[in-house]
Amino acid sequence: MPRRDPHGFDAASHEKHHWWRSLLFRLAVCGAVTAAAWWSSGWTGLLISLMFWGRVFAADVIDLAGVAWRGLRHEAFEPVQGRFYQFKGHRIRVLDDELLPQRWLALDDLAKALGEPMPAAALRRRQPEALSDLSDGAYLLDEAALAWLREQRSDRAGRLAQWVEREVWHPVRGRKASYVQAPGPNATRDRER
Numbered sequence: 001m002p003r004r005d006p007h008g009f010d011a012a013s014h015e016k017h018h019w020w021r022s023l024l025f026r027l028a029v030c031g032a033v034t035a036a037a038w039w040s041s042g043w044t045g046l047l048i049s050l051m052f053w054g055r056v057f058a059a060d061v062i063d064l065a066g067v068a069w070r071g072l073r074h075e076a077f078e079p080v081q082g083r084f085y086q087f088k089g090h091r092i093r094v095l096d097d098e099l100l101p102q103r104w105l106a107l108d109d110l111a112k113a114l115g116e117p118m119p120a121a122a123l124r125r126r127q128p129e130a131l132s133d134l135s136d137g138a139y140l141l142d143e144a145a146l147a148w149l150r151e152q153r154s155d156r157a158g159r160l161a162q163w164v165e166r167e168v169w170h171p172v173r174g175r176k177a178s179y180v181q182a183p184g185p186n187a188t189r190d191r192e193r
Contacts (some may be wrong), residue, residue: 026056026057034053039075094141095134102141104141105139105145105168106137107137107139110140114149114156132144145164
């Protein structure tokens, strides 16, 4: 609980209301200047007072534009937040597991990024629990994808394996996971023992 000043002054509350008081004060001053300019010079005074309004409220308008821009970006990216990954210009769909700290990668997206087909039948025979069929395609468990990619001999597969480990595998398991257990083909079996 925040400590209150014994004299009754609450700085957080003061700062919270300070912005509104400042805005009301500036509106009152600008209104008085506009009224005086209109009374003394008519339309010319009104145009001059508009420059005064712009000078006084420029920082607030810029702040408002920044808040609006961040809000629009949040709304635009919210549907893909945490699920959009890209490897060398190829979009890879990644889903978080609801129960365990692991992720699932779209098999079609991995094949496009690799530039060659992924053997779904062989992966299913090898680890049946590592492949899941969803409405938008087959998804492969991140550990199984890493194990298969590391067995391949191409440079592209090595770079993709490194990317999967760094961007997909490590973040969901935490920093200590790499010291305890390196991801590999037997990682799931070793954890079950």
